[in-house]
Amino acid sequence: MRSKSVIFIDAGFLLAVGGTQVAGTSLRSAFTVDYRKLIQGVLNLAAEHSSLEVLRVYWYDAAKDALFTDQHKKIGLLPDVKVRLGRISFNGAQKGVDLKLSLDLVGIARHRAAEVAYLMSGDDDLAEAVEEAQDLGMKVVLIGITDLSQRLGVASVAEHLALRVDSIITLPAELITSCFITSVAATPRPTPAPGPAHPMITPKPVPRPTPGPGPHHGLSVTSTPTPSAGLRSTRSDSDLVYSSGGLGQTPLPREESVLHVAFDVGESVAKSWYGSTTQRDLNELLADRPILPIEIDRVLLADCAQRLGEYSTDLQGVRRALREAFWAELDQLM
Template identity: 35%
Template sequence: MNELTPPPTGHEGAPPAAPRLQPEPSRPELAEIAAAVERTNELLTRVLAEVATTPSTHAIFVDAGYVYAAAGRLVAGTEDRRAFELDAEGLIEAFIDKARMIFPDSRLLRVYWYDGARRRIHTTEQQGIAELPDVKVRLGNLNANNQQKGVDSLIRTDLESLARHRAISDAALIGGDEDLVSAVEAAQGYGARVHLWGIEAIGGRNQAEALLWEVDSQRTFDLEFCKPYVTRRAAYEPFAEPHVHHGPAPSRDDVRFVGAQVAAQWLGSRGRESLAELLPGHPYLPGAVDQELLVEAEALLGLSLRGHADLRRALRDGFWDHLRTQY
């Protein structure tokens, strides 16, 4: 057996040296990423610590038209503001106290008081409410029939904006109009909880069912709660008003027929071109058209449809029924 001899040590015929491990080239982009991740972690830690020590915040959104109508009907037997006085300051304070009990670990952002005024010029009473601490008065318009216009859109704008910017965690909404459903849905989509507060209705409801379905909780204030803030004017004598409905409330079919009447008038004055623009939005109507429909229908019926969400739905159904037959 041949002995193995060590390989020559000279350069000639020497086996190749084992490859040396070269240091990995520097990766500055990885260092930058690591530093950015570290900064992000530090920021998240600070934010979480701040959130843990920051109390939640709530706001109260009051549809004054609803409050006047519902409280007046419950306590004074009438929705006519001229027939009674409302202690708005006392009622607002009662709402704040109630919210303090319901949200004990939350702070109040403010109370938003939504009302109507002719040409949006505030009355003396509204000015006094605006001067109350933690109260913001927002005015829509008031038409010739003393109906609020634009108030629901103000509520929607404020509620959605505050929820989107995480300015509130809870919203107490005092109102009843079905048009507020979209605002509730939007606020909830941004993580806010919406609590619907109402005033006891006599012989029915004064809040739309669709609104009751969407909110996170419901609360109703009864006669005992409202009575201290409503005082009937003893010397008040209502003026005779034309086209006032004194009989029983119209049926859904009656209101649906009126909706079709208004649709026929609307179509006759605007033409089929306007119909083609309206149909893609079915079953929703643009705000301006919906307001026109409501005003015209109330004039024909001699009845305010405020607080009658089911009749307003029937009205819109009748409006659409006629338009769709003409397409």
């Protein structure tokens, strides 16, 4: 059999990193993607690297009840692309995506259907599958997105995974900037379908949380500052930790810098959400205030983890700052 390559793309990873670089957030409604051009760019990169014919591209994503959306159908109809869907759980988490990718990677290696696998993901849960595929004689090459602020030089890739692949290559920066387009307007879109009237709801101030009992994992939650120009002006990028699933060997940043990043992320997500939502969704959000929908909360945490690492994002003071900054920025926008 003629030697071939195969490409595995974790869509959640690719869209989150690409969206964050171009639109400043992983919120999918904040950007549009030219999927045909993006996938062709990945195919071109793999062909340049190994000169092997591509068996196919596997595109892994999640959807409600694992049912194809219109966008998934369009992607699945592209030549040599197979869409594999996990499901979205009740709390908005992806389920089954990593398992499907791992099984396909090892299965193709076992059947010797491809000699080289190109993997676009940052999840350290895939490390064992990578090693098993290598033991079966397959080379595994990680495709990353350049981020020179990270020690590995690529964005949101766990060191545990990076240490196990055979090599790392990166997508051209111009491919990301040309395929991801910000779609944020100055105001929410009108409600598209007719229905009951949804009058504007006057925002109510959110009471600040009662200070916690004291320090928590090195970060005091008793002194959460409000976002201010003075705080923003003192940040240095050297104060930040960039990590996903184990990258961060750098010491934790100072409390002020950690909270600054949290406020930064909260404000950015609020701007992106406000400019990509409908008036009806905005009114529903305000009606439930101060509770945030799961999908917004997950974006806040995911975007913060890209900049600070999951360890810092787990701190209660950071989570409180994310949510306070989101509401504060939304009040300013309205």
